Amino acid sequence: MKRLFMQEVATRDGFQNEKTFIETEDKIALINELSQCGYAKIEVTSFTSPKAIPALRDAEAVMAGIKREPGVEYTVLVPNVRGAERALGCGIDEANLVMSVSEPHNRSNLRMNREQSFAQLKDVVGVIGQGPVAVNVSLSTVFGCPMQGDVPVEDVLGWIERFAALGVRGVTLCDTTGMAYPSQVQALSRRVREQFPHLQVTLHFHNTRGMALANTLSALQAGINRFDASLGGLGGCPYAPGASGNVCMEDLVHMLDLMGYDTGMDIDRVLAASALLPGLIGHDTPSQILRAGKRLDLHPIPEHVHSLSKQVANADKERVQ
Amino acid sequence: MKRLFMQEVATRDGFQNEKTFIETEDKIALINELSQCGYAKIEVTSFTSPKAIPALRDAEAVMAGIKREPGVEYTVLVPNVRGAERALGCGIDEANLVMSVSEPHNRSNLRMNREQSFAQLKDVVGVIGQGPVAVNVSLSTVFGCPMQGDVPVEDVLGWIERFAALGVRGVTLCDTTGMAYPSQVQALSRRVREQFPHLQVTLHFHNTRGMALANTLSALQAGINRFDASLGGLGGCPYAPGASGNVCMEDLVHMLDLMGYDTGMDIDRVLAASALLPGLIGHDTPSQILRAGKRLDLHPIPEHVHSLSKQVANADKERVQ
Structure with missing residues (x-):
């Protein structure tokens, strides 16, 4: 039974894309619930400029308010040195950096x-240094732009x-x-694992064209054991209105x-948490x-089926076997 | 480049589940268009009682009206001897029989x-005999009920x-x-292929829980080369309102x-045909x-990106490589 590591992105990548502002206390309550679900990592929020992303303007308050569960890593998006300084002040476990390969x-x-x-x-990595806070880089559009x-x-x-030369711990291959598609995922995952055996490699799929679970299967077959995903599938794709994200x-x-x-x-607990989302975001x-x-x-x-079944099910079953 | 065989079920399994009656001429026009898309088989209609399934009460007229494309097999659902006689009168290529293993x-x-x-x-198979019309059996709920x-x-x-003992040509394993789920699909597909090497085996997946493409991947890895699917994903699941079919x-x-x-x-032609569906069925x-x-x-x-790109894209690209 191979161990896999699941990483939640809904409270950052999901909430960032919602029109409704999710109240700070609701964010905290949801993250506290997610902390009991068995995640390896939860991407809590983003330390971007509150003006740029007002949906996550309460990053400090959320980080201060959540109850940390031992064994769960609390990661945050960090776009620049200013964000890194803010995030370090909140005692993050990991800084997640983002850029696109396109x-x-x-x-x-x-x-x-x-x-x-x-x-x-690179400056962000310098600020974070080689201390207890890990650095992950999420690379967008690695499977196409x-x-x-x-x-x-x-x-x-x-x-x-x-x-890798800067000393980051991990890299996330994002299908933005x-x-x-599956054969591409398998080939790239193999190359990355072979060439960077010491990096923690995460795969991050979107279901825009329905292939996310098939791609996951291919990634597993290439030895990947760490996956991003979003509670309820929150977080959209800006290039195709109505498409899945x-x-x-x-x-x-x-x-x-x-x-x-x-x-x-704990899938039941995850489902219970997901069932809370429509109440928070105002839509299914x-x-x-x-x-x-x-x-x-x-x-x-x-x-009508049940009463019929009782009469003949046993005789019927014997005949088939 | 391995050859796969695609089988369309929308005009039977899909239209059967629509509330709107699709006009006979519209059915014929759509099937004629589908005949140009490269399908191995098209399940045209069903020879069930017109009272039981009024949506397909025009089975004879549809079969008589379509233009047959050489190389495409035109199959129909046949529930009983009466249906078989009606279908044989229409010059079908294949009769598709259905029952559930649950x-x-x-x-x-x-x-x-x-x-x-x-x-x-069995009586239907007897009526059809060993003539030019093939028999396929679609077994429902083989992956769970x-x-x-x-x-x-x-x-x-x-x-x-x-x-198989009755001499049918093929069997369809339906995930009704x-x-x-993928590992189950692979195991069952392997067993069926090993035990029945002479049967034409089709896999028929529903995307109710998002796994249809992942399951297809597993079936391919078990050597399956023939798949049912439905234009636009038409055809629903009666047990979960709002779920995919x-x-x-x-x-x-x-x-x-x-x-x-x-x-x-021809994927573009398939997409063009699929784009016609909302006009026929009245919904997305x-x-x-x-x-x-x-x-x-x-x-x-x-x-704004384009003008910026021109200035530095080349220099930038050189530095990465």
Whole structure:
């Protein structure tokens, strides 16, 4: 039973994309509940400028308010030195840095070129230093960019190499707009693991084109054991209105549990937490398991069937066997 | 490049579940369009009682009206001898028989016990005989039943054995309510292929719990090369309101094409056909690719990014490599 590590992104990547401001106390209560679900990491919030992302303007208050569960890492998005200083003041376990391996996507998303982003993130790594706080780099569009199209594998490996040289602990391969497909995922995952055996490697899929769980399967077959996902599938894709965004955490855990992996997760508790989301955000989520139930959440046998069944089921069964 | 065979079920399994009656001429026009898309089989309609399924009461007219494309097999659902006689009168290529391997599901769905279903279908096989018309049996709930729960593999193999003994050409393993999961799919597919090497084996997945494409991947790895799916994902699941039903044909073909399989399909033509569905059925479909576009349907670079890009993109690229 192979151990997998699940990382929740809804309270950062999800809430950041909601129009409704989630009250600080509601964020704290949800994160405290998530802390009991078995996650390896929870991306709590983002230390970006409150003006840029008002949805997460309460980053300090949230970090101060949550109850830390031993064994769970509390990570936050850190865009720059100012954000790093704020985050370090809150006692984070990990800083998650973000840039895109696609030039047009980095410019569109972060309003700088990639070299500017790298320089800024290098400074962040310098501020965080080699102390107890880990650094992870989430690389966007590694499986394709909605403007550039295919992204050369050598570009991806080149950027990982540069961050590895700075001493980061981990890298997240992000399928930012759902362009990854299974054979590609397997090939890139293998290359990254071979070339960077000491890096903690996370895969982050979007379900924009329905392939997130298939891609997860391919990543598992390439030895990946760490996955981002979002409670209820919160967090959208800006390039396709109405399309799905982040893969849904409960859909992912449900599949992995069925396959016999040890996710460490309490799926029922995750589902209960996910059921709270519509009340917080004001709309339904794309969670499939919340809608359909778990695989063995059975339905009652209709009465007309039940009475018929009793009469002949046994005789019938004997004949088949 | 491995050849796969795609089988469309929307005009039967999909339309059967729609509240709106699709006009006969619209059905014919859609099927004629689908005939140009590269399908191995199209399940055109069902020769059930027009009273039981009024949505498909025009089965004869549809079969008479469509233009047959050489190389495409036109299959129909046949529930009983009366239906077989009607279908044979229409010059079908294949009769598709249906029963459930779960006793409560068979009773609930077909209002008979499994032995009664088998006896009825055996008579159908007798009527069709060993002539030019092939027989396929679609076995429901082989990966689990929403009332019974897990269905023993030996039950599934036992029912296949009984139909194989009647001389049917093929069997479809149906995940009727989306209970299949990847490792289970792989194990059962392997068993069926080993034990029945001469049967044409089709896998039929529902995306109720998001796993349809992951399950397809597992089936491929077990050597399965034939898949049912439904244009636009039409065709629902009666046990979970709002949940997804049949896996969406264009989502499936999109993934398989990307992985380098030879599906024989013209994905653009499939998407164009799928785009006609909302006009016919009066509501949107769960198609992900119709919403998000194909993987490399790129988006324009925003102007502010574009002008910035020109200045530094080349220098930047050189530095990364």
